[in-house]
Amino acid sequence: MLARRMSLFGSSGTAAARAAANAAADAGMEIVDLTAGEIWSDLAPTIRDGAIEAIQQGLNRYTDTIGLMELREALARKVSVETGQLWRADELAVTNGAKQALFNVAMTLINPGDQVIIPAPYWTTFPAQVQIAGGSPVHIDTRRNGYVPRIDDIQRVITPMTRAIVVNTPANPSGAVYDAETLSGIAQLAMDRDLWIIFDECYGPFTYDGHRHHRVVSLAPEVRARTVIVNAFSKSLALTGWRIGYLAAPKELITAVKAIQSHTTSNPNVVAQHAVLHHLREGDGAFEARLKGQLTAARQAGLTALSELRRVPMPVAQGGFYFYLDLSGLLRPTLANGHARTADDIVAALLAQAGVAGVSGTAFGDPMGLRLSYGIPPEQLEPGLERVVSVLNAWNRRNRRSNQKRGAIDP
């Protein structure tokens, strides 16, 4: 019944995890939901004021397809400050969230049969969009290298069909922040092998413990002509529902993006555009500082709770707002016993036994991972993580008991 492309991907794994949590809550369970890819927060006052003003002015009509010129100019100034380079409005397009920015890029850059390198674990939409465009995602495993790709590993999978590499730093789901050396290595490869860099920095403001967010175009200005910067206000201003993202790229690509967007969604919501414009003009950084403070405190409290875990290493948590746990120390022994196979089983146990919802790494191409968001209300986070620790440690004790029964040596 459906077009063949629909056999290539399902709907987003993270959305499915949230749906399972909601279903359990509807069934009367008290759920701590750690699945969300968004931050629990109030609206920034400047966003609220900008939106109210736009409504009071009675704004109701289409804007330019890729956004109000004043907004594109304000974004060009933002990107110029962030990168230390001059960007102009004709190198910027406003989109319905970063997701549409990435979709536009996939549709304007990828030919059928092209390969796109996506380090794994990855945010599920990256490969799905490549497939929608008729390309093939090529994954490289980053798990043994702190979730940052090794340049050698990238080099090994490049073929004449390789068109682009996706760089997402800070990374969803792993929380890894790419170091400057890796980014410079990727830039060099892009130059040598004629690749595009799709640079998703949606989590850029959130780095911790001395880790810094680096931008590939600042480290290697020569890649600017082959780089697309993708960003949004969804995470940085806790504004997921308002759907304002953007991309910064060479002018020719922006023109192509405008053509695609003119046939798909047209402009992003006019009120939301004015709200963000007002924020960019009037915001003093206080809201962003508060959000970062909230996440920094949540991360610290969460890491303290997670330090009680046995056989699960501490998450990298260098950036973003996810704890990404490597469950292989728990799953390998159960695999031997023929019990659990993947993190899906642990996610199901967490929901059933502890009422905590997380996202299994299978959604991110890593059957051994578990993503827990700490963007939730602080009073829920600690009890939620304590329950996670208790279920995972019980799992570990059960492994040890059955190993002892089988006479196996506890590794």
Ligand code: PMP
């Ligand atoms: N990129 C990454 C890495 C993300 O995690 C997300 C959202 N989870 C997006 C893009 C999409 O963000 P938006 O809501 O702005 O479309």
